[in-house]
Amino acid sequence: MENKKNKTTRREFGDLKYGSLKKGGKQQYQREAITNDALEPEENGIHGEYENGAVIGRNAVRELLKTERAVDKLLVQRGERTGSIVVLVAQAIERGIPVIETEKAKLDAIAGYAPHQGVIAFAAEKEYCTVEEILQIAKDRNEDPLIVICDGITDPYNLGAIIRCAECCGAHGLIIPKRRAAGLTPLVTKASAGAVEHLAITKVANIASTVEALKKQGVWTFAAEAGGSSVYKTDLKGPCALILGSEGNGVSQIVQKTCDAVVSIPMYGKVNSFNVSTAAAILLAEAARQHHPTN
Numbered sequence: 001m002e003n004k005k006n007k008t009t010r011r012e013f014g015d016l017k018y019g020s021l022k023k024g025g026k027q028q029y030q031r032e033a034i035t036n037d038a039l040e041p042e043e044n045g046i047h048g049e050y051e052n053g054a055v056i057g058r059n060a061v062r063e064l065l066k067t068e069r070a071v072d073k074l075l076v077q078r079g080e081r082t083g084s085i086v087v088l089v090a091q092a093i094e095r096g097i098p099v100i101e102t103e104k105a106k107l108d109a110i111a112g113y114a115p116h117q118g119v120i121a122f123a124a125e126k127e128y129c130t131v132e133e134i135l136q137i138a139k140d141r142n143e144d145p146l147i148v149i150c151d152g153i154t155d156p157y158n159l160g161a162i163i164r165c166a167e168c169c170g171a172h173g174l175i176i177p178k179r180r181a182a183g184l185t186p187l188v189t190k191a192s193a194g195a196v197e198h199l200a201i202t203k204v205a206n207i208a209s210t211v212e213a214l215k216k217q218g219v220w221t222f223a224a225e226a227g228g229s230s231v232y233k234t235d236l237k238g239p240c241a242l243i244l245g246s247e248g249n250g251v252s253q254i255v256q257k258t259c260d261a262v263v264s265i266p267m268y269g270k271v272n273s274f275n276v277s278t279a280a281a282i283l284l285a286e287a288a289r290q291h292h293p294t295n
Helices: 041-053 058-066 084-094 104-110 131-140 156-168 186-191 207-216 253-258 276-291
Strands: 009-013 016-023 026-033 054-056 071-077 099-102 119-123 146-151 173-177 201-204 220-230 240-245 261-264
Touching: 054 058, 054 186, 058 071, 058 084, 058 119, 071 084, 071 104, 084 099, 084 119, 131 173, 131 201, 131 207, 146 156, 146 207, 146 276, 156 173, 156 186, 156 276, 173 207, 201 207, 207 220, 207 240, 207 253, 220 253, 220 276, 240 276
Parallel strands: 009 099, 071 099, 146 173, 146 240, 173 201, 220 240, 220 261
Antiparallel strands: 009 016, 016 026, 054 119, 071 119
16 A cells, blocks of 8 residues: 555555554554455464464563564454554564454463453564583583473463573573473463473473482482472572472482482471472572672
């Protein structure tokens, strides 16, 4: 579409087309009806094809758009939108990403009925890195490695929260097992509030073998379990890895035996344990404090 004064770049937006144009130094959007035939063919079968590549929620989508990852399209809820969604749509249009307006029920189904805040992006699955690449990240930062290992975390909300804690505390990477544990699903991405975009993550076949390999690289390994030394009295400086166990069984016995030491969080109440993601926040905050003593 073109007029005498300017050109309008139009992108698909469900049964609407939105065009951005400059007027008075501000970006505005032009809207006109289009038929369903103009929608991209993936629209009608989007749930099955893209379920595992969904990035859910405003914070997560905002962080995704900051990266260089390819984004297939952005789904936004049909109806009035204000605030940050308008900004996300503008950013998507600027990058040439198709924006499609759809019904809330479809967004609910794609998100697994987790809160999506009216927006879901579809991107290529995050590429897993290797343990060696995590160690290289620490070397490139001129820092001692700080690694988080999840030994059988099955709840996607817990895994997402742990990823968020790890990234906030400056961890260089996170390791998860290939089987019997949560992977990088849309719920995990949502729970991480976008932190998954900034943290190196690797999947390994065997946690115990990975711990042994890290020890050979000079990394001290600490299992977080009851009955260990107080984390506040434990020297976590230098290369270290913190191992967090599953919600029901904790760190497996074989992994505990492989680790250099067991650390615990002192408890003062009647309940004898923290949720694993809460424990991760406490442990990582203490490790970060020791790794960055001048801050």
